[in-house]
Amino acid sequence: MKDPLLPQGVEIQSWQQESELVFTFQVEPPEGYGTFRAGQFNMLYLPGIGESAISISGDPADRNHLTHTVRAVGTVTRALRGLRPPARIGLRGPFGRGWPLAAAEGRELLLMAGGIGLAPLRPVLFQALAAPERYRRVTLLLGARSPEELLYAEQLLRWKSDAGLQLLATVDAASAEWRGDVGVITDLVQRAGINPQQTVAMVCGPEIMLRFSARRLRELGVASDAIHVSLERHMQCATGFCGHCQLGPYFLCKDGPVFAYPDVEHYLMTQEF
């Protein structure tokens, strides 16, 4: 990375609609970008509009593209939705601490993703399924609002049939024609048939989902320090200077966004934090 506070111009190479509000696009990596770790994020900048922290959702081994999956719910993300190749945006990164994949080697890797929370976990799937011999099993539990909002469905089904991914998905509600699961993601944990003592869990989604998921995992016997979560706060400088993303003693941009659950549990249970 060059100056971490200075965005570099990059060109949008491809753009794809995922659901009504969610889209995925790829940009060329800027000069000197190097590699990123699963779970890290970039700051994406639109001149005159603003800047936003966006997780990297692509394959860490792909040196030619940086992929971002975005939910258009704010000023910057709505403006991003209107762009198409070869539009240019500003980018700086990668920032933050990623998922501790090494800690899962030789063990069962359990990913729990809610909604857009799958985006920062997809790089983990790329890496883990490229070297499945390193893990006893790779399981993805996926929750979404509706069947139409399940992300990367085709790719996940391919990974399930060709790469040994154990995939369980559920939605909050569905029409009578839906043949899949309806319910909450925490109900899937029991069905996954995990060996709790052997499991390393990585969880990403709304904070309430993180709390309930961690609770269910612990009820089943997964060790607290084997549960990792990715948190979201308003990030501005992304380098730990400005304090916008402070959570207790942590700056999410620098010390996170991925944390061992026991490190942040207290703050997630405290109002106003």
Place this chain on the structure above:
Amino acid sequence: MRTVGDELRAHPFFTGLSEDCMQLIAGCGEHVVFRSGATIATEGSAANEFYVIERGRVALRLHTSAAGAILIQTLDAGDILGWSWLFPPFRWSIEAIAMQDVHAIRLDGKCLRHKCDTDPVMGYALMQRFSYIMSQRVEATRLQVLDLYGSANGP
């Protein structure tokens, strides 16, 4: 061939119940099969049974005038279907449809209610277990109602 009693004893829901209780409960049970698409229960009908699902998937549905049948939960192998048999007026509060061929153990609620009335220890033990399931469903419903993944705020 495994008997109803064998199947129930191996199910976590019944773990911890005495052998006497298990014999009483198993005496109220029978294996049943619902073909895919079959109606297991209709909203408002008499609830004189509950089911231990052994295989297959069950859809719990509510009908609305605006959107027709809404699928609000699915139950799979190992899940318990039905608690309305425990409480007056003993009517199903939801529709249950087999989404696949469903193999289950049907437990006669009338028979069990009578046994629970005459054996409060067993009644309390069953009530505890159903209360736990209901608390789990309430928690799940809270999460669904919160519309966690639908937040309209963000950067």
